[in-house]
Amino acid sequence: xxxxxxxxxxxxxxxxxxxxxxxxxxxxxxxxxxxxxxxxxxxxxxxxxxxxxxxxxxxxxxxxxxxxxxxxxxxxxxxxxxxxxxxxxxxxxxxx
Numbered sequence: 001x002x003x004x005x006x007x008x009x010x011x012x013x014x015x016x017x018x019x020x021x022x023x024x025x026x027x028x029x030x031x032x033x034x035x036x037x038x039x040x041x042x043x044x045x046x047x048x049x050x051x052x053x054x055x056x057x058x059x060x061x062x063x064x065x066x067x068x069x070x071x072x073x074x075x076x077x078x079x080x081x082x083x084x085x086x087x088x089x090x091x092x093x094x095x096x
Contacts, residue, residue, distance in 0.1 A: 012040040032057070041089035052080040054088060062091035 001022065008015045012035065019030040035041075044064070054061065054077065061072045065086045072078060080086045 012036045012038065035088075035090035037090045037092045039089075041087050044085045044087045046083055046085050047080075049082050051082060052086070054078050054080075060091040062089045063087070 002017050002020055004017055004019060004023070006017045008017075014034045015031050016033075017029075017031045019028055021027070021029050041062075054063065054072075056072045056074050056076050058074050061076075061078075063070055063072060063078050063086065065078065065080050066084055070078070071091045
């Protein structure tokens with residue numbers, strides 16, 4: 001079972017779990033995810049019943065929510081309503 005402090009890595013992402021649904025009676029899953037710059041991204045997907053919120057800590061975050069695509073900077077937040085198709089990626093300059 002995933003616990004706070006658990007780290008999961010792949011070639012393009014790193015996830016550090018901060019709070020799990022087991023600790024919050026299913027109310028919250030909170031983690032920090034770092035994406036490598038590049039074209040890699042999760043496929044467009046939906047969550048049937050959960051709201052998903054992304055807060056940019058640093059860099060540039062590309063997000064597509066429904067038919068809208070935006071680039072967010074540090075401090076900006078986007079919230080995705082249940083049932084809304086979405087994806088995200090590191091929109092930083094690959095030359096940096």
